[in-house]
Amino acid sequence: MPAHRNSLNPEGSPTRPAPLRLGVNIDHVATLRNARGGVHPDPLRAAHLAIEGGADGITAHLREDRRHISDTDISRLKNELTRPLNLEMAATDEMLQIAIRHVPNACCLVPERREERTTEGGLDVQGSVKTLKPFVAKLQDAGIRVSLFIEPDIKTIEAAAAVGADIVELHTGRYCNLALEHDAAGVARELERHAKAARAAAAAGLEVHAGHGLTYNTVKPISRMPEMAELNIGHFLIGEAIFGGLSAAVRRMRLLMDEARDEPFRVGRTG
Ligand code: PXP
Numbered sequence: 001m002p003a004h005r006n007s008l009n010p011e012g013s014p015t016r017p018a019p020l021r022l023g024v025n026i027d028h029v030a031t032l033r034n035a036r037g038g039v040h041p042d043p044l045r046a047a048h049l050a051i052e053g054g055a056d057g058i059t060a061h062l063r064e065d066r067r068h069i070s071d072t073d074i075s076r077l078k079n080e081l082t083r084p085l086n087l088e089m090a091a092t093d094e095m096l097q098i099a100i101r102h103v104p105n106a107c108c109l110v111p112e113r114r115e116e117r118t119t120e121g122g123l124d125v126q127g128s129v130k131t132l133k134p135f136v137a138k139l140q141d142a143g144i145r146v147s148l149f150i151e152p153d154i155k156t157i158e159a160a161a162a163v164g165a166d167i168v169e170l171h172t173g174r175y176c177n178l179a180l181e182h183d184a185a186g187v188a189r190e191l192e193r194h195a196k197a198a199r200a201a202a203a204a205g206l207e208v209h210a211g212h213g214l215t216y217n218t219v220k221p222i223s224r225m226p227e228m229a230e231l232n233i234g235h236f237l238i239g240e241a242i243f244g245g246l247s248a249a250v251r252r253m254r255l256l257m258d259e260a261r262d263e264p265f266r267v268g269r270t271g
Contacts, residue, residue, distance in 0.1 A: 017226040017265075020257050023086050024050035024250055025059040025211075025234025030068035032238075043069065044076050046246055050237075051083050053250030057105065059232045061088035061119075062098065064112060071098065078102045086232065088119075088149070091128075091135050100142045107139050108147040108169055108209075108232075118235075119212065122151035122171045125159040132163040140164070147209060152190075152197035161204040168201045169209040169232065170194055172222060176213030187270050191221050195265075202227040216256060221270055223260035231257065 029046040033039065047058045058081055060069045077085050084105030089095035090112040099107050109132070110119045125132060125148055136146045147167035150156045151174075160168045175194065178186035198208045210222050211232035222228060233253060240249035 017261055018229065020223055020228055020261055021056035021230040022054065022250070022254055022257060023057040023059040023209075023211075023230055023232040024055040024237060025061070025088075025232055026050065026238070027061050027068045028235055028238040030060075030070070030073060034068060043073050044080060046238075046241075047077060047081055049246040050250050051081075053247035054254035055083065055250050056230070057084040057086055059086040059088060059108070059234065061110070062095065064090060064092065064094070074098065074102055074104075078104060086147070091123075091132060096135065096138060099139060099144060103143055106145040106147055106167065108149055108167075109135075110149040119149065119171075120173070122153075122156065123148050125150060125156050125163060129159055129163055136164050140166070147207075152193045154197065154200050157197060157201045157204060157206065160201070161206060165206060167207040167209055167229075168197075169211055169230075170197055170201075171212050172210050172214055172218070173212040175222075176215065176218050179218045184270065188268060191270055192268075194222065195225055198225045198227040216252065219253060219256050220260040220263075223257045224263055224265040224269070226265055 026043045026046045029041050029043045033041055050058060058077060060074065060077060062069050062074055074087065086106045086108055087099060087104040088108045088110050089099065091109045109123060111121060111123050139146050145166045147169050148160045148165045149169045149171060150160060152170045157168060175187060175190035178190055201208045207229050208227045209230040209232060210228060214231060214233045215236045222231065237249045237253060
């Protein structure tokens with residue numbers, strides 16, 4: 001299997017794509033813990049179970065209002081995890097200091113609005129090139145890979161390359177919402193946008209990730225995109241864990257991703 005991250009061998013003919021990593025987002029274990037203010041359930045214990053189920057890494061979003069993950073969670077995850085930590089955060093001075101203190105494997109920069117329930121859209125990279133460029137450089141100087149959470153949009157990808165990001169994470173929220181509404185035309189349109197964006201990002205030298213709202217039903221078409229290197233999935237897996245345990249939920253998601261990786265990618269394939 002080629003070591004480089006897209007699916008083309010040096011002669012340019014398609015081969016089996018590189019393996020797709022799964023990052024499990026454990027924010028909502030902390031949401032449940034915080035509902036009662038104690039220590040149970042413990043996000044670190046959840047992280048260990050996710051890894052047991054096949055997670056390649058753990059993702060956690062330290063929000064400015066600390067509504068779920070806490071500063072202590074981040075330090076415990078960083079110190080005790082056996083797999084890479086992906087820290088999601090807003091591009092603020094406070095978060096920059098925290099990231100530099102803990103040196104996670106990667107930081108995913110996300111837009112943040114206090115009134116939102118979840119991260120509702122991608123970063124405005126084009127409108128923030130001046131501030132993002134030095135911010136990205138400071139994280140990279142500390143040895144942290146930098147990802148930008150963006151809409152699957154070509155101009156935004158060009159801007160992400162211009163600010164020096166290592167990775168773009170494509171926001172799959174709209175695709176997943178349309179799938180929930182059984183809007184077949186909308187789903188096909190969104191998948192096409194993601195496929196184009198993934199190709200453009202890989203061509204610009206960016207590693208391609210995706211996430212938000214993914215479920216057992218929506219993970220396969222995204223996983224088949226050959227440029228895709230990592231998916232970050234949280235809410236659905238934590239919800240499923242209530243019914244069958246977290247390791248089992250992660251194991252099933254991993255299996256679907258691996259199956260999809262062995263199936264041919266075809267433009268227009270939605271299921
Ligand atoms: N990726 C990013 C950048 C996110 O902000 C989130 C949500 O915190 C996710 C992935 C995971 O989304 P979900 O919890 O809907 O699976």
